[in-house]
Amino acid sequence: MGPRAGDEERPTLEDVAAFAGVSRSTASRALNDDAYVSAAAREKVLAAARDLGYSPNQAARSLVTRRTGAIAVVLSEPESRLLDDPYRAAVMRAGYRELADVGRQMVLIFSDIREDLSRTVRFLEGGHVDGALVFAPHRADPLPKALRLLRIPVVFGGQAAGIRRGVHVVDFDNEGGARLAVEHLVAAGRRRIATIAGPQDQSAPIDRLAGWRKTLLDAGLDPADLAEEADFTLSGGANAMSALLTRHPDLDAVFVASDMMAVGAFRTLGAAGRRIPDDVAVVSFDDNATLAPAMDPPLTSVHQDPREQVHAMVETLMRLLDDQNLKPRQHILPVSLAVRASS
Amino acid sequence: MGPRAGDEERPTLEDVAAFAGVSRSTASRALNDDAYVSAAAREKVLAAARDLGYSPNQAARSLVTRRTGAIAVVLSEPESRLLDDPYRAAVMRAGYRELADVGRQMVLIFSDIREDLSRTVRFLEGGHVDGALVFAPHRADPLPKALRLLRIPVVFGGQAAGIRRGVHVVDFDNEGGARLAVEHLVAAGRRRIATIAGPQDQSAPIDRLAGWRKTLLDAGLDPADLAEEADFTLSGGANAMSALLTRHPDLDAVFVASDMMAVGAFRTLGAAGRRIPDDVAVVSFDDNATLAPAMDPPLTSVHQDPREQVHAMVETLMRLLDDQNLKPRQHILPVSLAVRASS
């Protein structure tokens, strides 16, 4: 019959050792492929573990090792933003993969800026995880500062609210991406290039706006009055486009700080009888895999690869776990332009 | 100075007890608000815990209680599908919230059908979590059957691959939703109602196709040759629409099994010079918050609320944790039709 079927008791390391005819210590060494175990003993232990269906008790293990093997991925945003942001979905997926590749389990934490600060902090310091990857794009978010006081290793994805020094950051080149987009429009002969900027309480949209402005100036064009701020939503983008068209009926291009706002801009342009790209070229930022290629016409957008960002973050975090005194640095990743029919 | 600043050592329960002048047992009782602790003792312990910045060691706790306080949310799909599926993002978000509401931590598991079975199973039985919410829509997915052999409490979201009995399931009324959509089209006077079905290796699209067929028959219309299967992608939807138009140039409506495929259908219809909804009405399934309202014209779609589904799943799982012998049942949730300009 082998081991009793339907047995409620899960086998322990001691059981495996007894079954293999060795001591608990030797079994432990074999399972954790330690040095100093004979090949014969290792074989026997591994076979016993397989036969008994043994899997180690993680609680017992991390009680003594003081490591959990889990890493938190913290997404700190107002509730509304998270629901429909495919970029975040890609971040989660990438986080899972990249952490699995280094043998770590991802524990996902959603943390609404306004509500969940103390719960999130309590969880992170509760010893559930060995470290954290934190995405907290809003400047007013108190989380990054709170985390600084904790002893837990943290790497930020994107600029951490108000903190420029002493933290590990992996960010995209937002300003450079905006520059790519605008240079593309200039090269195509556009001269009245407006922008729909994102909320100026976040680093990324601030940098994108700065990139647009500087590139125009470098090209000898005047940015004055050609920028309109919106809130990253469809309707926000539509309204901003209306305002821009009213002020500058002669504009021939617009750089939009996110794909979702570009949808709104498309609406307004269509309703106003402007053809894309013939009358107005549109370039966006995000290159959202769901949205950008699905639009009509397909949207030219600045492509940022979340997988690449998360990979760099995990790499940094692993080094940080080895060496708590690792010198913090800002790691800026390049972006590229995905050119489609809208420009 | 209070407790030493920058102390590496985290305080233990024993420290808290000593500080409060009581025993470890009493401190434990106070912190877990057990009965049989005097008000005075409780006060002292709570104050001590606060002053020392104590947070309990979860590993030690779950070693003895055999509970982790964590619940896995398992998304079992081929890698490609997960990246750009906002429905899944909503499921994750809802899972996090609903589990937080019952004091549980979500641990997210992505499990590629083809690659990750053994890793997922190993994790789930490793004692990391107390139970699991599993989304495994593909009929060929071996995960549900593998989980059956484990002793871990599981609730499925959507029909579990090939298993109809003995499992806990919370699903949407896919057939009823399709019926709503088609009845809406019939009521609007449409008579040549085609469908772009989803992959017939999954329960949900199978049921949606069945609902379309039955409703047509009930209305005295002939479904023959008006169905085309596609793979839930944009291009799949576009190609299916082409095939349908070629076969039936006179069709006046199409029920599409997902929003993403509806985007493809829109493309094809536009290229063929058909106006929506004047020439061809389009109704879809998903009511993806990002996509459906953003389309031109905005898409009529069957609305399913992932939060509601997850809520029911968590409720069932909590009951299951209390009572392992809870009688399994199929819980079917109603859906509604979000009517927009495309129909």
Next chain:
DNA sequence: AGCCGATCTGGGAGCGCTCCCAGGTGTGGC
């Protein structure tokens, strides 16, 4: 007074694991 039960407390045991240390065995060098 005496007793019983309810209320409260402290110490011991032990969850399953890893790590340390004390040994045992074999091999090679002098």
Next chain:
DNA sequence: GCCACACCTGGGAGCGCTCCCAGATCGGCT
């Protein structure tokens, strides 16, 4: 022939917590 040193093994301790049990205290009732 003996020591040094690698290699390998087993047992003890202990991680920080919860639970059990024995005991202490205190009313209230016979």
